[in-house]
Amino acid sequence: MDNYIVSARKYRPSTFRSVVGQKSLTTTLKNAIQSNKLAHAYLFCGPRGVGKTSCARIFAKTINCLNPTADGEACNACESCRAFNEQRSYNIHELDAASNNSVDDIRTLIDQVRIPPPIGKYKVFIIDEVHMLTTAAFNAFLKTLEEPPHHALFILATTEKHKVLPTILSRCQIYDFSRISIADMVEHLQYVSLQEGVTAEPEALNVIAQKADGGMRDALSIFDQVVSFTNGNITYQAVINNLNVLDYEYYFRLTDAILSGNVRASLLTLNEILGKGFDGQNIITGLAGHFRDLLVCRDESTLALFEVGASIRERYKEMAKHCPDQLLFKAIELANTCDLNYRASRNKRLLLELTLIQLCQLTQMAADDKKKTQIEPISAGANPAPQTVSNGQLQQPPRAPQAAAAQVMSTRMPSSALTPPPSPAPNPARKTARPMGISMKEIGVEKPKQQTVQQTITTEREVVTPFDNDTLVREWDSYAATIDKKVYLKNTMINCKPTLQENYYFEVAVHNPGQQEELINNAIHILPFLRQRLNNSRIQMRVRIVEENEKQLAYTSTEKLALLMKINPTLGRLRDEFNLTLD
Ligand SMILES: [Zn+2]
Numbered sequence: 001m002d003n004y005i006v007s008a009r010k011y012r013p014s015t016f017r018s019v020v021g022q023k024s025l026t027t028t029l030k031n032a033i034q035s036n037k038l039a040h041a042y043l044f045c046g047p048r049g050v051g052k053t054s055c056a057r058i059f060a061k062t063i064n065c066l067n068p069t070a071d072g073e074a075c076n077a078c079e080s081c082r083a084f085n086e087q088r089s090y091n092i093h094e095l096d097a098a099s100n101n102s103v104d105d106i107r108t109l110i111d112q113v114r115i116p117p118p119i120g121k122y123k124v125f126i127i128d129e130v131h132m133l134t135t136a137a138f139n140a141f142l143k144t145l146e147e148p149p150h151h152a153l154f155i156l157a158t159t160e161k162h163k164v165l166p167t168i169l170s171r172c173q174i175y176d177f178s179r180i181s182i183a184d185m186v187e188h189l190q191y192v193s194l195q196e197g198v199t200a201e202p203e204a205l206n207v208i209a210q211k212a213d214g215g216m217r218d219a220l221s222i223f224d225q226v227v228s229f230t231n232g233n234i235t236y237q238a239v240i241n242n243l244n245v246l247d248y249e250y251y252f253r254l255t256d257a258i259l260s261g262n263v264r265a266s267l268l269t270l271n272e273i274l275g276k277g278f279d280g281q282n283i284i285t286g287l288a289g290h291f292r293d294l295l296v297c298r299d300e301s302t303l304a305l306f307e308v309g310a311s312i313r314e315r316y317k318e319m320a321k322h323c324p325d326q327l328l329f330k331a332i333e334l335a336n337t338c339d340l341n342y343r344a345s346r347n348k349r350l351l352l353e354l355t356l357i358q359l360c361q362l363t364q365m366a367a368d369d370k371k372k373t374q375i376e377p378i379s380a381g382a383n384p385a386p387q388t389v390s391n392g393q394l395q396q397p398p399r400a401p402q403a404a405a406a407q408v409m410s411t412r413m414p415s416s417a418l419t420p421p422p423s424p425a426p427n428p429a430r431k432t433a434r435p436m437g438i439s440m441k442e443i444g445v446e447k448p449k450q451q452t453v454q455q456t457i458t459t460e461r462e463v464v465t466p467f468d469n470d471t472l473v474r475e476w477d478s479y480a481a482t483i484d485k486k487v488y489l490k491n492t493m494i495n496c497k498p499t500l501q502e503n504y505y506f507e508v509a510v511h512n513p514g515q516q517e518e519l520i521n522n523a524i525h526i527l528p529f530l531r532q533r534l535n536n537s538r539i540q541m542r543v544r545i546v547e548e549n550e551k552q553l554a555y556t557s558t559e560k561l562a563l564l565m566k567i568n569p570t571l572g573r574l575r576d577e578f579n580l581t582l583d
Helices: 023-034 052-064 079-085 103-114 135-146 182-196 202-212 216-230 236-242 248-259 263-275 280-297 300-305 310-321 325-342 348-375 387-394 400-410 450-457 469-482 487-495 513-533 557-567 570-578
Strands: 041-045 092-096 123-128 152-158 173-176 498-500 505-510 540-545
Touching: 023 052, 023 173, 041 052, 052 079, 052 092, 052 123, 052 152, 092 103, 103 123, 103 135, 182 202, 182 216, 202 216, 202 236, 216 236, 248 263, 248 280, 248 310, 248 348, 263 280, 263 348, 280 300, 280 310, 280 325, 280 348, 325 348, 469 487, 469 498, 469 513, 487 513, 505 513, 513 540, 557 570
Parallel strands: 041 152, 041 173, 092 123, 123 152, 505 540
Antiparallel strands: 498 505
16 A cells, blocks of 8 residues: 555546547547647636546647657657656646636746747646636736747636636637546446456446546546445445445336335335435435436437446336336426425425325326227317316226325426316417416326316315305415415415416416416415315416517506506596596
8 A cells, every 4th residue: 555546646548548538529639739730729628527637738748749659649758758757847837727816826827938848849838727817817818828939838727618708718729528428437447447456346337437427537536435445346235335325226116116106115115215314315316317217228219328337227128118208207307396396395205205106106197098098099189079078087086195296296397298278169369378277187198188187186076166256366365465485476476366267267377487487386285275265176277478469568648547447447437527638
């Protein structure tokens, strides 16, 4: 251990060829050097640990090499290369702008720029984290960057390109470094293990690569940590224990439970995972990733997106066969919604459990829908007549929790996925409206039919008490009055009132997508409230954005009067009777 060098340093690439995962970029750089078309300034951007600084150093070394190889690499043997490799070259200057970002630091650098290199052709200045320079420092640097002496070459590196001043950007050739793919990283880790005499299961290296999230430096430092932990025998089990990564096995078990609709098994598995000390949010994002992996496994064309190791690939493919696309779409969406709501949730465990319950019901819904499709094949393009709506209600045993769960799901539907409510033929005047029905018809596998919707929504004991628009608005307002923290929702409810339509549907016309989303997201609370207060379980909501020409904004006095008279016709009589005029 006395001469221990961390792998990230020991295996730092010394030629363009040994840079991991940036093939096209290094080829371009090599070509530029070979054809002698060098710019005065380069900007290397990309996430941390993907090889920006390494490439800058290799670049500096290569353009100074006295005896470059035929394929444009540095020889690593000449005096210049040796000086570079032993870190004693005068031709390279590195400035870390994160800690040296003042005008004085830049002035010192500019002084260096003037002096020609003692050996080799170019003096290379690498400025790391260049976005951290102060504005004054930037400005001091600009002149030099614009007209540098012919022997000077700048390589600026940054993780945040958008923070670099446009005046700098326009003077640089820009190279975007990409994250390193899992496969490339695993390959490099395998090479390092071989060199180090370490045995490693491919699956274990895969976990390390995933954990490193695209950065080779991180991957190598995790690798070092695991090597010392496992005494040079890296197994999958040891890695997941050491890195606190959730075993694939749990995701497979959860997926099994979801596919068989076994809520209890899913909750028990969750309990087991939580018992191991895993964070809920990691569980749900991991599960979403797992569904995504299953999805890409379902087709040869997307299989390339699957970054899990080859050894477990067959297992994914096998499981993917049992997961219909639609189910996976919904599952990913549900998991994602849970992830989004996780932080705000007060009862995080319940949120996780609710999501699992919803996930377990997806299969059941898909099956129901399939059954329905078999009974009544959908005739293409035909709208089901309204009477079939009520007919379809009694074919299923009541599943109350599912109805509740379904509403939660539909609250997150993108507007394009939503369909008009199962009401009689829509009013032609409203053709342009975007109906945002809080219905659950999109849960099923095939294009769902109207009656399926109604059936699921009305499974709970149905109460249908008639009410009028005023009562509806009153209850709407009383819900708004109870809102304490969600100010935006409150204002939306105060400003946009519901209008009762046929079949206990009501419509809310809002002014922008934000309000629309707010109402839809909160429908899960608003609707049960209204249903209970108005004693009517059929109440449904549609939210649409008001079309521009529909907005009756009154600007002039005449317009205001016209609008007021429309609302209250007696005003017109008043005006006529007293012969009033506007001025
Ligand atoms: Zn050389």
